[in-house]
Amino acid sequence: MQYISNILFTIALAAGIGYFTINIRKIIRNIKLGHEVDASDNTAQRWSNVVRIALGQSKMVVRPIPGLLHIFVYVGFVIINIEVLEIIIDGIFGTHRVLFSILPAGLYNFLIASFEILALLVLVGVILFWTRRNIQKLQRFWKPEMKGWPKNDGNYILYFEMVLMVLFLTMNAADQSLQSLGVAHYVEAGSFPISQFIAPLFNGLSEGTLIIIERGAWWLHILGILVFLNYLYFSKHLHIILAFPNVYFGKVVPKGKFKNLDSVTNEVKMMMDPNVDPFAAPAEGAADAPAKFGASDVMDLSRIQLLNAYTCTECGRCTSECPANITGKKLSPRKIMMDTRDRLEEIGENINKNGEFKPDGKQLLDDYITREELWACTTCNACVEACPVSIDPLSIIMDMRQYLVMEQSAAPSELNVSMTNIENNGAPWPYNQMDRLNWENEN
Amino acid sequence: MSEQIKVPTMAEYMAQGKKPEVLFWVGCAGSFDDRAKKITKAFVRLLNKANIDFAVLGTEESCTGDPAKRAGNEFLFQMQAMTNIEVLNGYEIKKIVTACPHCFNTIKNEYPGLGGTYEVMHHTQFLKSLMEEGRLKVEGGKFKGKRITFHDPCYLGRANGEYEAPRQLLQKLEVELVEMKRCKSRGLCCGAGGAQMFKEPEAGNKDINVERTEEALETAPKIIAAACPFCNTMMTDGVKAKHAEDDVQVLDVAEMIANAEDL
Numbered sequence: 001m002q003y004i005s006n007i008l009f010t011i012a013l014a015a016g017i018g019y020f021t022i023n024i025r026k027i028i029r030n031i032k033l034g035h036e037v038d039a040s041d042n043t044a045q046r047w048s049n050v051v052r053i054a055l056g057q058s059k060m061v062v063r064p065i066p067g068l069l070h071i072f073v074y075v076g077f078v079i080i081n082i083e084v085l086e087i088i089i090d091g092i093f094g095t096h097r098v099l100f101s102i103l104p105a106g107l108y109n110f111l112i113a114s115f116e117i118l119a120l121l122v123l124v125g126v127i128l129f130w131t132r133r134n135i136q137k138l139q140r141f142w143k144p145e146m147k148g149w150p151k152n153d154g155n156y157i158l159y160f161e162m163v164l165m166v167l168f169l170t171m172n173a174a175d176q177s178l179q180s181l182g183v184a185h186y187v188e189a190g191s192f193p194i195s196q197f198i199a200p201l202f203n204g205l206s207e208g209t210l211i212i213i214e215r216g217a218w219w220l221h222i223l224g225i226l227v228f229l230n231y232l233y234f235s236k237h238l239h240i241i242l243a244f245p246n247v248y249f250g251k252v253v254p255k256g257k258f259k260n261l262d263s264v265t266n267e268v269k270m271m272m273d274p275n276v277d278p279f280a281a282p283a284e285g286a287a288d289a290p291a292k293f294g295a296s297d298v299m300d301l302s303r304i305q306l307l308n309a310y311t312c313t314e315c316g317r318c319t320s321e322c323p324a325n326i327t328g329k330k331l332s333p334r335k336i337m338m339d340t341r342d343r344l345e346e347i348g349e350n351i352n353k354n355g356e357f358k359p360d361g362k363q364l365l366d367d368y369i370t371r372e373e374l375w376a377c378t379t380c381n382a383c384v385e386a387c388p389v390s391i392d393p394l395s396i397i398m399d400m401r402q403y404l405v406m407e408q409s410a411a412p413s414e415l416n417v418s419m420t421n422i423e424n425n426g427a428p429w430p431y432n433q434m435d436r437l438n439w440e441n442e443n
Numbered sequence: 444m445s446e447q448i449k450v451p452t453m454a455e456y457m458a459q460g461k462k463p464e465v466l467f468w469v470g471c472a473g474s475f476d477d478r479a480k481k482i483t484k485a486f487v488r489l490l491n492k493a494n495i496d497f498a499v500l501g502t503e504e505s506c507t508g509d510p511a512k513r514a515g516n517e518f519l520f521q522m523q524a525m526t527n528i529e530v531l532n533g534y535e536i537k538k539i540v541t542a543c544p545h546c547f548n549t550i551k552n553e554y555p556g557l558g559g560t561y562e563v564m565h566h567t568q569f570l571k572s573l574m575e576e577g578r579l580k581v582e583g584g585k586f587k588g589k590r591i592t593f594h595d596p597c598y599l600g601r602a603n604g605e606y607e608a609p610r611q612l613l614q615k616l617e618v619e620l621v622e623m624k625r626c627k628s629r630g631l632c633c634g635a636g637g638a639q640m641f642k643e644p645e646a647g648n649k650d651i652n653v654e655r656t657e658e659a660l661e662t663a664p665k666i667i668a669a670a671c672p673f674c675n676t677m678m679t680d681g682v683k684a685k686h687a688e689d690d691v692q693v694l695d696v697a698e699m700i701a702n703a704e705d706l
Binding site: 062253254255256257258260261264265267268269271272293294321323324326327328329330331372375376377378379380381382384385386398400401402403404405406411412414415417418419422423426427428429431433434435436437438439440442 | 448450452469471473474475476480483484499501502504505506508510511512513514515516517518519521522523525526548551552553556557597598601602603604628629631632634635636637638639640641642643644645646647648649650651654655
């Protein structure tokens, strides 16, 4: 009987991690629906980006207040995970504060003290984040795409984190009381700069009640963490894991450099080569159908773009810097990312149900992202610059414009006029190329 | 204007068996747009003054393909690019300077993959290097102490990380440089990029150029300095929309330097 809690704990841990793994594998499968991209270049630059942008949060602090609060929560969660390690060992083996018996007492006390201080900072950060969303109502959290689930999701995450931190501090407070009562199993360990102010609330409680509080907080805390871990998959919060690979795979060439389509290069080269026989049969082994130009659905995007979609945490910094959005147009770069993820998830569900993707008569274009949004973009790169985790909404907009223009000839009519001018006379306006140097002699 | 400007073409150079130090890529706006042509001429006057051995392609130049590419027409872009690259490579061009950030970005970043690799400079970078080499002298002149704000072109700034060259030129003019709230890497687009110049904007509650002009006017400038022919048009229209054209001018950095010298 005495091992029952160890067994229950191990089952809960295995279930929590197991279910999470299943879902992560789904994400990987979905991302692989995109086409492969070669990201073996610029390795040093990529790692340096991970260190600066992801680990170092360099883009978060462009806005100092949320940047600082985010660092509280980020550092808090990373460091407090050392405590979770101890909790897991204790849970499996029935020990209590096992690291105390391994580490020097001074170091252990220092660690516990820093966890407590960080827990308080996380609590402060999260409460202020909640205030910014719900009381101060910062504009970027109240845009049209933030209605319903995205809005609730953001708040649920904050409640989760508040509860976890309170449980952690409560557990330590009760532990302290038990330690001072000299209860067996509760070795005197740790230093409690924050929870010492909670402990007096427990004065006069019996040993049994204190143990129930301590064990209750301990169990709820670790179960809460496991539930939260599994909540990630259903929420916008995956960035706590995916931000790192996403930054690694982020753009490492100048932002103004858009990729040249190789499939087009081949065709243009053939068109310009006077020696090509226009009636030649395609070479043996050549792909029968020419590649589709641009993107109308998520399968036409790259794996990096799909990883971008899962990484987006809907902070809306991109949208708040977007000139089109600022001036009331429908385009919101954040919505581009949210739509991409929603469509990808829909396709993932379809595969789960049917074993393979059964066409559902829908696509990313029109069913999720409208043409009006796509044509409102000025390609100014403000969204790309603003993203704290190197997401590139502009590349998706560009791919979808390519589909509209090259597969559907569906550019706005004024653009067609300009493009015809470029084609006929080498300028977007109807001037003759032979007049290009007339300015020399004009006044 | 004082004396006739000298604009040799590559064809003339070729005929004489010479090669210029640098090719001046004029661009469509610089060739055809009435406002932008003034910038082109101001820049040429500076090149003449500094005795730069340069040439233009003239009638052999064609659109870089930037608006086509950003509109999604990769075919048209690559046709333009490859045609231009054939001309440029035929003349064995090594170094290009242009007063248009869109041409600058496209030739610098997107032509190499199609066989056209050159050293490409924006005219503000080129003028800055001329000054550093002592080939061009710039002093405050008539702009000394004037309150001026600089609007970052997206395709020079964010797209290629060049924020300082135009500002250093303005500082040489001894102006009082005031920054807008959104500047440098967070600068707001004028609204013309991504082929927007050639179409009506989508429905919204304001035009982007008006939003940006309002921001510029908040700094109470005498001049809004630009470094892109399209930004220039957008900001000029914005200033007119705010009925501020009697108090605020929109000038290219090159024009300011040429004007300061009374060229």
